[in-house]
Amino acid sequence: MDVTSDSPWGSIGLDRFEGQLLEHLMGSPPADTASVAHVAGVSTAKAEQALRRLEEVSLVQRSAGQPARWTAGPPRSSLGALLARRRTELARAEDLAERLYAAYEAASAPRSAHLVEVLQQGEEVAGRYAQLLRASSVEVLHLAKPPYVTADRTSAPVPEVGPGVRLRSVYETEGFTDAVSLDTASRGTAGGGELRLASFLPTKLVVFDRTSALLPVRSERPAAGSLVVHSFALVASLAALFEMVWDQAVPASLNAGHARTAPPRRPAAVPVDERTREILGLMATGMKDDAIARALGISRRTVQKHVSDAGTALGAKTRFQIGLLAAEQGWLDRRAPGPAPGTRHAHGPGRTAVTS
Template sequence: MHAPADSPWSGTGLDPLTGRVLEHLVTVPAADAAEVAAAAEVSTADAERALRHLTDTSLAVRIDGPVPRWAAGPPRTSLGVLLARRRAELARAEGLVERLHAVYETVSGARSAHLVELLEREDEVSARYGQLLKGCEAEVLHLAKPPYVTGFGVDAGKPGVADGVRMRSVYETEGFSDEVSLATAVHGTGRGGELRLAPRLPVKLVVFDRTAALLPVRADRPAAGSLVVHSPALVEALAALFESAWAGAEPVSLSSRTDAPPPACGHGASPPEDTGPTEAPDPRTREILRLMATGMKDDTIARVLKVSRRTVQKHVSDAGTRLGARTRFQIALLAAERGWLGASQGLGEVVVGQ
């Protein structure tokens, strides 16, 4: 019988009864089994079993005679040997644990490498993102919220996705005001991407063809690294998360507004005329156009910029006249192409999943 964890003898491997017997023996020169049984308040048979254990472990010595007696050995020496033996056993057990863990990590690492990748450096994230984006054949699903990490862009004019790949993005409205996110989203919409706004998003995320997903390790520190998820079950769950956010988001399109645009090109409508190079507008107009590109209505823009609604409408109307655009959507698209919303951004530069 082994000592319970709270027994002072648990570290030696002695059970409580054997420990009590030893405690008694060190108080007397020698004792027989009956005396030990009386002192420990146990049966003689139990006392004899404990005494045999002490003898086998060299903690006590049997003195033969008409009635056998037992004497304790020097505790420091005898118990020191026992503890040294226990330490050696623990060391061997620790070595076995380390060997087993090494094998486990080797096998599990190989098994899990295709399920989740950890990217710790920004250049790793950038390179892996580019590979996944260029490898897409069907669709890219994209949840975007601040803080953003820049520097993932593909060269201007070289789209990061193949023709025919459907791009759907949901931007968090609160963070949808910097030049990179505005211009990228508007330009992406012009290339056939679909854009929606939501007041709050649960996570930054990019899902590639529903076979891989990219998301940050830390939501508040995108530079801390990212995870590439390949597990089919996890990717499916993340795609479902996107679809839920997409369903609850508001389309950034004039199709849901009173000033809805005419049918898109290819469905009976002609694109707005390109009037050629046009001088960039003043900073106030640029700011109004940037906010308009997010899907904000005139009243909201007026409140944000602390100007009247009529002022907003005049700036938008003037910009449309200069661009030769007939609708607000066309104004936003042409303004982005002219660089009025900031540096020109390609669809392949959308890296909000980071």
């Protein structure tokens, strides 16, 4: 039987020719085998074989007499009964698949538990992340991208890398669209961490001393859980992925005008008017100049002037630097949207919140 996927009859177990014969009989008076074969342009033997197949599944009936004549049954009842049988068969197959999967999981868990941990609760992820971070003694590699989750800062202290641990982070540029993200990245580099930016990251990822790695089960839904990978081959592959991203990413400094080795310090306080604060707060959310102008009921030129004046006051040359330094000045704290009180963005290691 040639049941093809592009045939509508394939879903109920009929091949294309059987379906064509059934369609013919549905719109024709009873006919004998020879007449059906003539209309179909096939041998009598092939027509007989297809008609008997249709009879087996109760779609056609054969009348008594010589020669026997074939009649299609009422489609609602005959096809409905066939579809019901097929649904029952599919349900049994699905049940079998579930039982086989359960048996596979039961047999596989003991073998794979030492290679991969599955963390399903946010508290599990936060606790395991902090533990792995504290245990790191050489380096932490970090890829951070939206969407971010939040962690209650009152439930546990924000984990930090230990002294002498090299921290390298690559942030997806979309992650620099609100005040909390900018401030988090700034604190992440304040202790000597290295930062780069990329327009796209394949996944969230943290690699600890190249012996363990933490990444979400589903990148688009970080709250769905995380995986802790211990397999040497897998961790090595994830570390290689990080290095590829790191090489292509653009280095960024959050302390404009100062060498990275200089003691971390915040720029001197700069006054800001309320309108500039509003504009920069909206700019930090990712809004373009035209959208900001419409939201505040001012002209696009006015928006650009405030941004330019802010850059001059901060000593910044790009909009990105303006956003970073404005966050350090605290200009965005009152206006820019962020997590609810008691929460912070989950960006990753260093002086940052939990990545998951």
